[in-house]
Amino acid sequence: MFAVSKAEKSYLLEAIALGTRVDGRSLLEYRPISVQVGVLPSASGSSRLRLGETEVLVGVKVEVGDVAEASTENIQIHFTVECSGSANADFLGREAENWSSELQSALESAYQAANVFDEDRLKLVPGKFCWVFNVDILVLDTGGNMLDAISMATRAAFSTTLIPRVYIQENDGVFELEIDDNPNACDRLHIHRAPTFLTFALLGNNFVLDPSLQEETSARGKFSVAVDTNGDISYVYSFGLLDGVEMSKLLTIVKKTGKLLLDRLDHSIENDSSST
Amino acid sequence: MDWQQEGMKDPPVVQSLLQQETSFVPSLAKSSQFVAPGDDILSQESVVRGHGTMVQGSRLISTVAGLVERVNKLVAVLPIRARYSAEVGDVVVGRIRDVVSRKWKVDVNARQDAVLLLSAVNLPGGVQRRRTYEDELKMREFFDQDDLISAEVQELKQDGLIMLHTRSLKYGKLENGVFIAVTPQLVKRSKKHFHHLVCGVDIILGNNGYIWIYINESTSNSQEMKELSFPEKQENAKSSLNQKLSVIRVRNAIHILNSYFLSIQPETIMYIYEETIQREIPVRNMLRSDVMYEIYKTVTNTKEV
Numbered sequence A: 001m002f003a004v005s006k007a008e009k010s011y012l013l014e015a016i017a018l019g020t021r022v023d024g025r026s027l028l029e030y031r032p033i034s035v036q037v038g039v040l041p042s043a044s045g046s047s048r049l050r051l052g053e054t055e056v057l058v059g060v061k062v063e064v065g066d067v068a069e070a071s072t073e074n075i076q077i078h079f080t081v082e083c084s085g086s087a088n089a090d091f092l093g094r095e096a097e098n099w100s101s102e103l104q105s106a107l108e109s110a111y112q113a114a115n116v117f118d119e120d121r122l123k124l125v126p127g128k129f130c131w132v133f134n135v136d137i138l139v140l141d142t143g144g145n146m147l148d149a150i151s152m153a154t155r156a157a158f159s160t161t162l163i164p165r166v167y168i169q170e171n172d173g174v175f176e177l178e179i180d181d182n183p184n185a186c187d188r189l190h191i192h193r194a195p196t197f198l199t200f201a202l203l204g205n206n207f208v209l210d211p212s213l214q215e216e217t218s219a220r221g222k223f224s225v226a227v228d229t230n231g232d233i234s235y236v237y238s239f240g241l242l243d244g245v246e247m248s249k250l251l252t253i254v255k256k257t258g259k260l261l262l263d264r265l266d267h268s269i270e271n272d273s274s275s276t
Numbered sequence B: 001m002d003w004q005q006e007g008m009k010d011p012p013v014v015q016s017l018l019q020q021e022t023s024f025v026p027s028l029a030k031s032s033q034f035v036a037p038g039d040d041i042l043s044q045e046s047v048v049r050g051h052g053t054m055v056q057g058s059r060l061i062s063t064v065a066g067l068v069e070r071v072n073k074l075v076a077v078l079p080i081r082a083r084y085s086a087e088v089g090d091v092v093v094g095r096i097r098d099v100v101s102r103k104w105k106v107d108v109n110a111r112q113d114a115v116l117l118l119s120a121v122n123l124p125g126g127v128q129r130r131r132t133y134e135d136e137l138k139m140r141e142f143f144d145q146d147d148l149i150s151a152e153v154q155e156l157k158q159d160g161l162i163m164l165h166t167r168s169l170k171y172g173k174l175e176n177g178v179f180i181a182v183t184p185q186l187v188k189r190s191k192k193h194f195h196h197l198v199c200g201v202d203i204i205l206g207n208n209g210y211i212w213i214y215i216n217e218s219t220s221n222s223q224e225m226k227e228l229s230f231p232e233k234q235e236n237a238k239s240s241l242n243q244k245l246s247v248i249r250v251r252n253a254i255h256i257l258n259s260y261f262l263s264i265q266p267e268t269i270m271y272i273y274e275e276t277i278q279r280e281i282p283v284r285n286m287l288r289s290d291v292m293y294e295i296y297k298t299v300t301n302t303k304e305v
Helices: A006-017 A094-113 A146-159 A213-218 A247-275 B013-018 B133-137 B230-259 B266-278 B289-301
Strands: A033-037 A045-051 A054-066 A075-083 A129-141 A162-164 A166-171 A174-179 A186-188 A196-203 A206-209 A221-227 A233-240 B053-056 B059-062 B066-071 B074-079 B091-100 B103-107 B114-121 B148-156 B162-166 B177-181 B194-196 B202-205 B210-214
Touching: A006 A196, A006 A206, A006 A213, A006 B177, A006 B230, A033 A146, A033 A247, A045 A146, A054 A146, A054 A162, A075 A094, A094 A129, A094 A146, A094 A221, A094 A233, A129 A146, A146 A196, A146 A221, A146 A247, A196 A213, A196 A247, A221 A247, A233 A247, B053 B074, B091 B114, B091 B202, B091 B210, B114 B148, B148 B210, B177 B230, B202 B266, B210 B230, B230 B266, B230 B289, B266 B289
Parallel strands: A075 A129, B114 B162
Antiparallel strands: A033 A045, A045 A054, A054 A129, A162 A186, A166 A174, A196 A206, A196 A221, A221 A233, B053 B059, B066 B074, B091 B103, B091 B148, B103 B114, B148 B162, B177 B210, B194 B202, B202 B210
């Protein structure tokens, strides 16, 4: 467990009450973020993202899967989060499972709630075949606020994901799928609806965006909102004490900051993918 | 916010290591032969293999990234980033990991937790006396779990166990400040580890790479416990904010030194502190990698500190 002494915590709270954080950031400011895309040659789309000390690696693999006849879904997204034991001593043993399942379920719910990708465009054979996206997330280093980091990295990985063009032929009720011979014949996903989390920590009576590990440990409660490029909120996730919180004010902040953040993220993804 | 494509590259550690001698360059070893894991260590016929080396066939190779050190026939590689290895008399900053019978276990960034015996602390009142059972029950009142303390290395046991003591008024629990951990190799052993910087901030440079940055109430005498009128209170809050911003600026200056593997001393910290003030860089921007690199360049181009 990351440790914070009482003296450190009280100093941190005093500073936040005065409007600054112990690393100098203002209350609603992210740490420096850097992102690289296309880092894994064997994945359909991948990214590596650093948010302060937190570092994550995400790979997306695309495959065709079977679906039940009654089902209408055209895509499935499976998330797997693995917390590396070398990132943090907390990840050795049982604690890692708790972390992974928590992050996994938050991502799953956020992606489920938003109709993220244009499903009609990705249609294969309804009730027979669908696209399956396996998103493998590896946490390499922890410095707090893992949820935001992995959701941003996932968005970045999806933005570079290439889906091969598939032709469907039907012979007496038997479907045959054929992949285009040209390896460059691929489609990209539209990611503007892919949700990204913005996490706030409640310290004293103030909310701070993008809490560091120290701030997370000292916080009374935490509050994560999944937002897309339009500023639409798809999912809200909270834990701890959140009494007397002005939700509406917070959500206005989220819409504004979220849009800004995602624009900048997309911009740097574009920069990175055009340079490689 | 800062968005850099190249932001993931490691700071040019080696470059700064091999640069000409300024006090920004940490004094790790006299030699400047830098080796990476697997590199050949060029040496004479018969040598004695030391730490960080391995014999493969007829070759002597390095197992760590570091600087080659030769003492007569002994050849060893000193890793540039490693855990803290203690010496008697070192000043350290540590965090209480656990309270066990008659001793505290303290994290000092070493290979194993250090030990602070109940008999090695100054009890309140300052009288030298036997430690009673009552004292043992009150151990958590002195230092509780997670508390940060400053201490001195009293003794090193045969198996490498570090024994600490706080038997001086300058050691003890740390309050009213912020903590930052850096690479231990960057903090040089010196006569003094408690410093009062000209900007009014105090620092404790632990030999183990743990650093405490704080406002010393007794020297700055800002703490006056009297009833304040409203404008006075405002004034007080303002000065308290300014104090905090100075502390944070020092913290971020140390962070910059640490990221570029530059020696951490009061002089180097203040140099960066003054540099950022001169350039009117607000503390919140000091962690941006472009700003950090800009300062690093200025610092290493100028030879005098």
